[in-house]
Amino acid sequence: MIRVTESGMTFGPFEEQDLFRVEASPFVRRMNGIKACEFVYWNAQAGRLLFLEAKSSIPNPRKSPDEYRIYLVDILEKFDNSLQLLVAGVLRRTDELAGELGKGIAQTAWSRAAILFYLVIPDVPDEFLLGLTDTLRGIMSRQRTLWRADIFVINKRLARKKGLLAAPAK
């Protein structure tokens, strides 16, 4: 079982064979500068393919509008690249990438999988989540339509509620 610690949160535990740690992938690291999300997790039982990116904060759109725009485009790139990397690996376009995929995630049921992109920002107040989600959905409209994917911006509370966060150490 694997736990992934990012932006002050520990996700998991996940079965190793169901997890693709995109950002930490040796293949991705060798591709200088390619942006990727933290991990992709295939939950075969629920039929969910989850792309997750964790960020400790988000720029204030009023005080730093340019930073905010760049931040969102960055998230889009990370998710889009990660989707392409996973597909390239599953389809064995690159042996090295295919070799990094565990048995579970390599057998993702693409036709029926619910494809989900989660941006987790631990301390965003609940009342801002809907607006941020709508904004990111607008930016990722191509991915939503092509892949029939859905996108959510959530905080630590909702991530925990969804069972994505490891129980705090006792």
Added chain:
Amino acid sequence: MIEQFNIHNSGPISQVEGRQLGKLNLFIGKNGCGKTWLLKMLYVVMRSQEEFGRGQDHRDFHDVLGDKLYWTFQSQHLGDLVRRGKGNRLEVSAGMDDATELIFGFGPDTNKQVKPSHNTLPLRQDNSIFLPPKEVLSLWHVILKSAVQNREFGYDATYADLVLALQNPPQAGRNYDSFAKSRKQLEAMFQGRVLFEDQQWLYRQGNSRFSIHSTAEGIKKIAILDTLLGNRFLTPGSVIFIDEPESALHPTAIVELLDILHMLAEQGMQIFMATHSYYVVKKMLLIAHRNQLPIPCFIANDEGIWQQSCLMRDGLPDNDIINESVRLFEQEFEGI
């Protein structure tokens, strides 16, 4: 401008105390918590001051106040306005920015006479207005006949006063700068203007004229404010009470309207709004932050006790408008 008020045991309101009121003020809360009631009570205070001693009206102040309460709340016995409860007595006090004050109260046995226990309010030339959620342009003659000619209950004084105010003819000459700017923006929102011609309201767009009955509800609503600015019924000293500014308006129009109201508030008008709208609440929060404007926000609990906070300093109070949007988001998230 109203600077502070206290209202106790009035209809659904058990207790509300407003301090350091702003040019923009917000009332939020569930249906039936008394938002409209509160707006109306403050309207009664303002209009009583404004109608007293005007022209050849020789009524005493207490008669003006009693009449205004009677026709605004449309209750056969004013005592019915007292909140139910043993020994309860309705108490209202309102203090203005010139340190003048009105205090009155009555018990459940009161029929029509209300004598203020304290009144230092001076005569007032400015006009205040109450904008109800529904437009009045298409029903103006029905409202006039029912409320003014036949003196029947149905359309209360807020409607009748508005219909009469709208019939003031447009004034030529230079308007206040920000009023002129506001009117331009209002007219850009509905791409036209409304006119009162030959005893009927018309909507004019370019050279075309349309019956007011075939004009969109939102357009009529915006047109009402435009008309009151154009005929100079409203002046920088006016107080505007707006019940549900969001009704019949697209979210974009709501946001634009609030920008215009903020502009009018900067010119001097005082505005009280009661709302259920996520957009109104969010936009008011933005206006408060962007302009470093302390906007008082009032919210009622289930016992009819209201709390005041400041949007700029305290952010939004815990409220069902935002909470419901969070709940819906969570339901959507949970459903995946």
